[in-house]
Amino acid sequence: MSRFSNLGHKLYQGEVSFDFVGRRKLWYSISGVIVLVAAIGLAMGLHLGIEFKGGSVYTVSKPGLSVSQTQDAVDKIVSSHPLVQSTDNGKIRIQVSSEDKTTSSEFTGKLSQEIGVPVAEIDTQVIGPSWGEQISNKALTGLIIFMILVTIYLAIAFEWRMAVAALVALIHDLLITIGVYALVGFEVTPGTVIGFLTILGYSLYDTVVVFDTVKENTKDLTKQNKLTYSEAANAGLNQTLVRSLNTTVVALLPVAALLFIGGGLLGAGTLNDISLALFIGLAAGAYSSICVATPLLAQLKEEAPEMKALAKRVAQRRAADAKAAAAKEAGDSEEIADEDLPAGMVGQRGGRATGTTRAKGRPSTKR
Amino acid sequence: MATPKSRPRDGYPGRALALILVVTVGLVALMFGTGNTKPRLGIDLAGGTSITLSAKSTDPKAINKSNMDIATGIIEQRVNGMGVSEAEVQTQGDRNIIVNIPKGGDKQSAADQVGTTAKLYFRPVLALAPSGIQAPAPTETPSAGASGTPSAAATPSATGTGTPSAAATGSPSASATKQGRPAGEALAADNPTTPAATTGATASGTPSAAASGAPSAAATDPAAAQQDLSAAMTSGTVPPELAAQFAAMDCTKPDQRKNYQTAEGSPTVACTQKDENGVYYKLALGPVAVFGANVDKAQATIDTQQGGGWQVQLQFDGTGTDAFTAVTGQLATQPDPTNQFAIVLDGQVVSHPYVRSAIPGGSAVISGNFTQSEAQNLANVLSFGALPLEFTTSDVTTVSPQLGGDQLKAGLVAGLIGMILVVLYSLVYYRGLGLVSIAGLIVSAALTYSIMSLLGSGIGFALNLPAVCGAIVAIGITADSFIVYFERIRDEVREGAPLRPAVQRAWPRARRTILVSDFVSFLCAAVLYLVSVGKVQGFAFTLGLTTALDVVVIFLFTKPLITLLARRKFFSDGHPWSGLDPKRLGARPPLRSTRRRTPSSSAAVKGA
Numbered sequence: 001m002s003r004f005s006n007l008g009h010k011l012y013q014g015e016v017s018f019d020f021v022g023r024r025k026l027w028y029s030i031s032g033v034i035v036l037v038a039a040i041g042l043a044m045g046l047h048l049g050i051e052f053k054g055g056s057v058y059t060v061s062k063p064g065l066s067v068s069q070t071q072d073a074v075d076k077i078v079s080s081h082p083l084v085q086s087t088d089n090g091k092i093r094i095q096v097s098s099e100d101k102t103t104s105s106e107f108t109g110k111l112s113q114e115i116g117v118p119v120a121e122i123d124t125q126v127i128g129p130s131w132g133e134q135i136s137n138k139a140l141t142g143l144i145i146f147m148i149l150v151t152i153y154l155a156i157a158f159e160w161r162m163a164v165a166a167l168v169a170l171i172h173d174l175l176i177t178i179g180v181y182a183l184v185g186f187e188v189t190p191g192t193v194i195g196f197l198t199i200l201g202y203s204l205y206d207t208v209v210v211f212d213t214v215k216e217n218t219k220d221l222t223k224q225n226k227l228t229y230s231e232a233a234n235a236g237l238n239q240t241l242v243r244s245l246n247t248t249v250v251a252l253l254p255v256a257a258l259l260f261i262g263g264g265l266l267g268a269g270t271l272n273d274i275s276l277a278l279f280i281g282l283a284a285g286a287y288s289s290i291c292v293a294t295p296l297l298a299q300l301k302e303e304a305p306e307m308k309a310l311a312k313r314v315a316q317r318r319a320a321d322a323k324a325a326a327a328k329e330a331g332d333s334e335e336i337a338d339e340d341l342p343a344g345m346v347g348q349r350g351g352r353a354t355g356t357t358r359a360k361g362r363p364s365t366k367r
Numbered sequence: 368m369a370t371p372k373s374r375p376r377d378g379y380p381g382r383a384l385a386l387i388l389v390v391t392v393g394l395v396a397l398m399f400g401t402g403n404t405k406p407r408l409g410i411d412l413a414g415g416t417s418i419t420l421s422a423k424s425t426d427p428k429a430i431n432k433s434n435m436d437i438a439t440g441i442i443e444q445r446v447n448g449m450g451v452s453e454a455e456v457q458t459q460g461d462r463n464i465i466v467n468i469p470k471g472g473d474k475q476s477a478a479d480q481v482g483t484t485a486k487l488y489f490r491p492v493l494a495l496a497p498s499g500i501q502a503p504a505p506t507e508t509p510s511a512g513a514s515g516t517p518s519a520a521a522t523p524s525a526t527g528t529g530t531p532s533a534a535a536t537g538s539p540s541a542s543a544t545k546q547g548r549p550a551g552e553a554l555a556a557d558n559p560t561t562p563a564a565t566t567g568a569t570a571s572g573t574p575s576a577a578a579s580g581a582p583s584a585a586a587t588d589p590a591a592a593q594q595d596l597s598a599a600m601t602s603g604t605v606p607p608e609l610a611a612q613f614a615a616m617d618c619t620k621p622d623q624r625k626n627y628q629t630a631e632g633s634p635t636v637a638c639t640q641k642d643e644n645g646v647y648y649k650l651a652l653g654p655v656a657v658f659g660a661n662v663d664k665a666q667a668t669i670d671t672q673q674g675g676g677w678q679v680q681l682q683f684d685g686t687g688t689d690a691f692t693a694v695t696g697q698l699a700t701q702p703d704p705t706n707q708f709a710i711v712l713d714g715q716v717v718s719h720p721y722v723r724s725a726i727p728g729g730s731a732v733i734s735g736n737f738t739q740s741e742a743q744n745l746a747n748v749l750s751f752g753a754l755p756l757e758f759t760t761s762d763v764t765t766v767s768p769q770l771g772g773d774q775l776k777a778g779l780v781a782g783l784i785g786m787i788l789v790v791l792y793s794l795v796y797y798r799g800l801g802l803v804s805i806a807g808l809i810v811s812a813a814l815t816y817s818i819m820s821l822l823g824s825g826i827g828f829a830l831n832l833p834a835v836c837g838a839i840v841a842i843g844i845t846a847d848s849f850i851v852y853f854e855r856i857r858d859e860v861r862e863g864a865p866l867r868p869a870v871q872r873a874w875p876r877a878r879r880t881i882l883v884s885d886f887v888s889f890l891c892a893a894v895l896y897l898v899s900v901g902k903v904q905g906f907a908f909t910l911g912l913t914t915a916l917d918v919v920v921i922f923l924f925t926k927p928l929i930t931l932l933a934r935r936k937f938f939s940d941g942h943p944w945s946g947l948d949p950k951r952l953g954a955r956p957p958l959r960s961t962r963r964r965t966p967s968s969s970a971a972v973k974g975a
Contacts, residue, residue: 056763104763120767123765124416125762125765126762126764128760128762131421131761131762139903142894142895142897142899145894149890150887157883194836194906198837201887201910202888208884209884212880212883240854246850247843247850250793250846251847253843254782254839254840254843258839271781271835271836274836
């Protein structure tokens with residue numbers, strides 16, 4: 001763990017730095033491929049649960065009751081040949097389509113006689129055909145309202161470019177999660193929809209924390225000429241990397257507990273549905289806040305005129321430094337290079353203009 | 368850090384800590400004090416049946432709050448009328464009504480029935496008898512000087528829906544003036560709940576008046592079978608084809624208060640939905656005279672002219688007016704109780720006022736000794752037929768108590784393990800600071816639990832499975848706030864600041880991050896809560912609650928606690944187990960420093 005702590009330290013100081021922003025093309029192509037695959041999966045269609053199609057589900061639990069016995073029993077009751085499955089925790093699940101007109105009380109009554117299980121122990125769910133549609137419509141409305149509100153909020157709290165980048169990352173996460181569902185063929189239930197919706201909050205939460213650091217790091221950036229926006233953003237990203245990882249771990253731990261323990265005890269169910277979607281979404285969210293949102297933000301920012309000017313100034317200065325360094329000894333130029341990243345962090349301190357006027361020095365001495 | 372000199376540089380952390388501890392203890396005490404030591408469990412955790420009804424209408428504007436409230440009221444009455452106790456009915460979203468029926472008993476038929484469209488009819492009363500009167504009741508009814516023709520003469524003529532027959536004879540019972548209404552206003556129908564009390568004087572020997580205690584000399588034969596008793600107390604004539612059924616009915620038994628109606632055009636028997644002064648009546652009713660759908664409007668009003676208290680005003684549409692005029696005209700000529708018409712909801716008699724005179728014009732008033740809520744309930748029942756809403760059953764979920772218990776257990780176990788994992792992680796990674804996050808999580812959990820328990824009785828919040836999920840997910844959010852703050856502090860320590868200033872300097876930056884990210888999370892929960900339906904709402908609620916609590920905990924608990932701890936040697940000296948060891952964090956050796964801010968050197972030296 002101490003090595004990890006050291007890593008945190010080194011990341012913070014810029015001694016170790018991962019160039020997330022610079023490798024944006026790599027991330028974009030990775031994300032592009034994932035999203036493409038997800039889109040293909042989506043085009044193939046989601047495996048919608050009974051909540052979205054309408055019908056009824058009965059679950060019984062009786063030791064020694066086999067699927068074929070149950071199938072025989074239910075075929076006597078209804079003609080539509082219901083789907084009978086055994087679930088992983090030893091229960092029998094009977095799924096009757098919505099076309100069948102037998103009422104659920106009739107069905108459970110007869111089923112209870114056929115297989116000898118008290119009516120009270122049969123779990124029943126009957127869903128009208130439009131219920132799932134209503135849930136998903138509502139969820140979609142919620143999604144759109146939330147996206148609009150949060151974009152406005154981020155545009156005010158930060159700036160519009162950050163809002164756009166956060167939104168793109170959000171959509172990216174949602175697409176990936178839904179795509180995984182489509183590809184793997186997990187059943188989509190209202191629980192899953194809840195999971196999807198929670199990703200909204202989490203994905204943004206993560207992105208917001210990263211952006212907050214980036215914003216700090218890039219404050220008064222235009223007053224210096226050592227760092228471009230991308231570099232400053234990358235430095236911020238690296239500083240908050242440990243936090244991002246910790247956050248993701250801490251968020252994933254309970255969700256994993258839900259998924260593997262809660263789900264393991266119960267088999268399929270609401271707990272599983274929510275936590276599975278969350279698990280995928282959280283992982284995607286952690287990735288996207290680092291590898292998609294921030295690089296995209298940097299790219300957008302670099303397009304801004306003042307940042308273009310800054311990039312130019314930085315380039316000029318570096319050229320000049322390089323010349324000076326060439327004239328001097330080789331060792332010095334190394335130090336200049338060494339200095340570039342930590343300088344980004346200087347901006348955090350009360351908005352002091354960063355090292356424009358400062359003499360060269362070791363990174364550790366800078367405040 | 369522009370703190371006034373008079374107070375310590377790091378404020379008064381003790382006060383904030385005391386505040387939140389008092390609040391937490393207070394809430395927990397309130398929880399125990401009010402006896403709500405457990406959150407109310409939803410159907411999916413406690414077992415039972417949950418039914419979701421969705422309103423549909425051809426007119427989108429018809430789905431509005433007031434209509435939904437009326438419908439909810441009706442459905443509540445219907446559910447309670449089915450003898451299902453403890454059922455709860457509530458609206459959800461803009462168009463859904465949730466009916467939750469707790470575990471126990473056979474609630475399946477209720478589940479099936481509640482989804483069907485309510486049927487409201489007006490039927491003329493043919494006969495009436497109290498049900499389940501026990502032995503020492505007075506019998507031999509018409510003793511009371513019965514000028515009233517006992518039955519036979521009067522009866523089955525009451526059938527015709529159309530016959531304008533003996534209309535407007537002027538009410539024979541006009542003497543029953545307790546509330547004589549202006550004639551134009553129309554029907555004055557007394558609520559016969561208290562036939563004896565209100566109409567005893569006038570109504571020529573209301574046979575049922577006996578029920579309320581005329582101590583007639585007659586046979587108080589304890590041995591007399593109850594059936595005989597009620598047969599003797601029957602007033603009006605039961606149509607022969609219903610006689611056996613009528614005699615056998617015992618409306619005091621909830622399972623017998625069911626829908627006996629077979630066809631709209633044929634007579635039927637029915638029970639009153641509720642007891643009237645402790646007595647359930649059974650009635651024989653004629654064919655449907657007016658349909659509930661023909662009620663245009665009904666509302667509860669106060670009778671200002673007579674000071675008669677609450678009453679219900681009725682307005683019929685065209686068809687309803689014609690039919691009502693006809694039937695009231697006919698009823699008015701009849702002796703009691705066949706001058707009554709019954710308002711039948713799902714086969715149960717909600718009210719059976721009598722008619723004093725023919726009521727033309729399509730508006731009527733039902734008066735009686737109503738309380739406000741009784742009048743409103745009746746008005747709601749009557750309005751229901753006029754509601755342009757149709758309900759379809761969207762979702763019926765029956766969870767056996769067994770499964771409910773399993774789900775609850777799984778949720779709790781998962782939550783516990785999730786919490787332990789988070790605790791372990793923060794202990795390993797943050798050492799001493801990890802203890803702070805554990806304490807914070809505990810405070811947060813205590814607050815969440817007690818608030819949920821209190822809300823259970825307060826606003827009827829029920830903890831369902833998605834809500835448990837939301838709470839578990841919230842562990843992550845809560846822990847994350849600590850991480851943000853801790854990392855900031857460590858950043859400061861890395862810069863070489865001693866702990867006390869570091870804690871203070873890290874705070875504004877951490878605070879902003881926490882507020883912004885919690886706001887986003889809260890926004891998500893709020894939007895979900897407002898627009899979503901079904902399980903999503905429970906989830907959004909807990910998520911929102913815990914996010915809000917997270918802010919409270921970090922401001923009032925974590926920050927002050929760390930401030931206090933920073934004064935302790937263990938932390939300020941950067942003990943290796945404190946999680947703030949400058950050396951481990953790689954703080955810069957201050958000797959090489961050319962920094963402008965100096966206060967950090969000493970601590971960093973000590974640490975190094």
